[in-house]
Amino acid sequence: MKVDIEESSGFCFGVKNAVTIAEDVLRDGETVYCLGEIVHNDIEVARLTSLGLKAITYEEFATLRDNKVLIRAHGEPSSTYEKARENNITIIDATCPIVRSMQEKIRKVAELSRDEKGQIVIYGKEGHAEVIGLMSAAGPGGILVTGKGDLRRIDYTRPVYLFSQTTKSKVQYDVVAEIIRLNMEKVSPDHSSSNLKVHNTICRQVSEREPRLREFASKHDVIVFVSGRNSSNGRMLFEVCLKVNPRSYFISSPDELKRKWFNDSSSAGICGATSTPGWLIQEVADIVAAI
Numbered sequence: 001m002k003v004d005i006e007e008s009s010g011f012c013f014g015v016k017n018a019v020t021i022a023e024d025v026l027r028d029g030e031t032v033y034c035l036g037e038i039v040h041n042d043i044e045v046a047r048l049t050s051l052g053l054k055a056i057t058y059e060e061f062a063t064l065r066d067n068k069v070l071i072r073a074h075g076e077p078s079s080t081y082e083k084a085r086e087n088n089i090t091i092i093d094a095t096c097p098i099v100r101s102m103q104e105k106i107r108k109v110a111e112l113s114r115d116e117k118g119q120i121v122i123y124g125k126e127g128h129a130e131v132i133g134l135m136s137a138a139g140p141g142g143i144l145v146t147g148k149g150d151l152r153r154i155d156y157t158r159p160v161y162l163f164s165q166t167t168k169s170k171v172q173y174d175v176v177a178e179i180i181r182l183n184m185e186k187v188s189p190d191h192s193s194s195n196l197k198v199h200n201t202i203c204r205q206v207s208e209r210e211p212r213l214r215e216f217a218s219k220h221d222v223i224v225f226v227s228g229r230n231s232s233n234g235r236m237l238f239e240v241c242l243k244v245n246p247r248s249y250f251i252s253s254p255d256e257l258k259r260k261w262f263n264d265s266s267s268a269g270i271c272g273a274t275s276t277p278g279w280l281i282q283e284v285a286d287i288v289a290a291i
Contacts, residue, residue: 001262003289006216006271009226010278012205014073014096015039019048019277021094022070026051032092034070035061035080036129040231040275043253047277064089074129075099077136098166099130102201106137109161117158121145123176124165125232131165151179156187159195166203167233167274169240170210173202206233206274210240213271217241220269222262223248226284227273234273241271254284262291 011019018038025032026048033056037045045055053070061069061080066088071080073096084091110120120138123145124131135142143153154160160180164173177198184196217223223241227234229252241248249261262268270285 001265001289001291002267003285004216004220004267004269005281005285006213006269008205008209008212009271009281010274010276011039012096012203012274014098014203015275017096018070018073018094019044021092022048022053023051025068025070025092026053030068032068032070033061033064034072035076036072036074038070038072038094039228040234040273041228041252041277041280043228043280044275044277061089062087068092071095072129073099075103075133076129077133079136096166098201098203099133102163102166102199103133103137105199106134106163107139110137110139110141113159113161119143119154119158119160121154121160121162121180122165123162123168123173125168128165128232130167134163134165145176148176148179151176151183154180154183156180156184160184160197162196162198163201164199165232166201167206167236168202169236170202170207203274209237209274213237213240214244216269216271217245217248220245220267221247221265222268224257224261224268224270224284224288225250225272226252226270226276226281228252228275231273231275233275237271237273251284254280254287257284257287257291259291262288 022038033054037055064087068090070092071094073094075095120142122134126146162177181196223245225238225241238250268288270281272281
């Protein structure tokens with residue numbers, strides 16, 4: 001059976017950078033804490049934990065004094081940095097540059113649009129680490145949209161500035177933007193276009209992967225998608241594969257592979273989320289090739 005790895009699978013730049021920073025710091029032998037899991041992949045987290053990285057909760061973070069704490073690629077709200085200053089905590093900031101840039105842009109837009117009563121709308125997953133930071137940047141008036149049901153919270157007579165969590169589906173984001181535009185057109189036909197500003201904030205590595213995965217999934221008999229189960233990006237990209245190829249299977253560990261998936265198959269494609277390490281994807285591919 002022919003086994004291929006989808007070439008764009010594996011860590012995105014932001015996650016790879018965060019993991020590299022963590023590895024570099026851990027080589028010094030110091031105790032380093034990470035606020036939350038550094039990546040949404042249990043196997044990679046276990047590997048870094050074995051090197052000395054300790055994931056902590058926000059409650060535990062609040063009790064630390066004079067320690068080093070790594071900020072993961074998802075970024076953090078301003079309150080985290082304020083608490084670090086209060087407690088003399090050294091921040092090792094591995095926030096993804098794309099996320100950091102978006103936080104800064106949201107703060108700027110929120111400030112500049114205040115007089116016109118503009119609304120900052122964030123499309124994302126509630127409780128996601130990145131979204132918490134983005135909502136902090138938006139300020140108290142920020143509106144979180146997780147799905148179509150939340151769109152009723154928007155005042156369509158006022159300007160709307162729309163941003164998206166970097167790992168959301170571009171297709172779904174475009175749908176949300178179009179619904180907002182149509183609703184604004186109903187209440188103010190003459191100003192609907194000028195009152196809506198849609199910011200292209202989905203990571204290019206994510207948006208470009210959707211069409212690539214569709215093509216990849218269509219060219220193989222079986223697809224094995226490797227991802228942590230708590231990865232939003234992983235779930236979204238797996239659905240892309242599943243819609244094209246019903247013989248797509250989601251696993252978080254090589255132990256979950258089943259021989260029967262590959263019955264009567266001449267080709268298998270292995271792919272993964274932006275939070276899935278390349279070494280794990282390769283390990284899965286090697287096992288499948290031996291079946």
